Amino acid sequence: MKGKELTDAVLVNAYILGDENALSKLIVRHKQRIYSFIYSKVYDRDVTEDIFQDTFMKVIRTLKRGTYNEEGKFLPWVMRIAHNLVIDYFRKNNRMPKFENKDDFNIFSVLSDNSLNAEKKMIKGQVESDVKKLIEELPEDQKEVLMMRIYKEMSFKDISEQTGVSINTALGRMRYALINLRKVIEKHNIILTN
Numbered sequence: 001m002k003g004k005e006l007t008d009a010v011l012v013n014a015y016i017l018g019d020e021n022a023l024s025k026l027i028v029r030h031k032q033r034i035y036s037f038i039y040s041k042v043y044d045r046d047v048t049e050d051i052f053q054d055t056f057m058k059v060i061r062t063l064k065r066g067t068y069n070e071e072g073k074f075l076p077w078v079m080r081i082a083h084n085l086v087i088d089y090f091r092k093n094n095r096m097p098k099f100e101n102k103d104d105f106n107i108f109s110v111l112s113d114n115s116l117n118a119e120k121k122m123i124k125g126q127v128e129s130d131v132k133k134l135i136e137e138l139p140e141d142q143k144e145v146l147m148m149r150i151y152k153e154m155s156f157k158d159i160s161e162q163t164g165v166s167i168n169t170a171l172g173r174m175r176y177a178l179i180n181l182r183k184v185i186e187k188h189n190i191i192l193t194n
Contacts, residue, residue: 008074016063023063027056030075034082041086051089055082134184135177142177145170 006014006025014022034055039048058081062068068077135143144163148154156174160167 012063012068012074016066016068023060026074030078033075034078037079038082038086042089047089051082051085054085058085131181134181137184138177138180142173142180145173146177146181149174 006022008026008029011022011026015026031052035048035052038051038055039045042048042051055078059078135146138146141163145159148159148162149156154162156167156170159170163170165173
């Protein structure tokens, strides 16, 4: 049977059972989609290549450990790994991602990690409460857009319709809200750690 005819699940199982070639078929099958996704976030070919490699190193480690259990959901699982590595890249480089009218990426998604232990959950709760207090210091129009985007998870299209401004204006307000939030954080001498 040719690689194209095999499902992702069959290829994953074949790889787990020792068929190294099965992973190559999976990488070839999904490379364009994953690579494009990463590039659309970082806008840098070298960084994209690094994150792509790291993504598949993580995939290989997980499969070799035998802890993969997302039967039939291989691509969404790999995309989630890539997404998390993109967030790590921005965190390490202290850079904010470029904002576009896309709903699939959100720098605050680091707050929604479900695999936190009790201590981290307490810290996360404190950070969320501190962030909400800091947001209160933003100008009203910026605060409104940020709250809609982060806490109500609205798209910029919906935000623009609800606030009666263009999508570009909503994007601009979000951008300034993040810049000003950083200034507020610096003013209060708050150190944000990973």
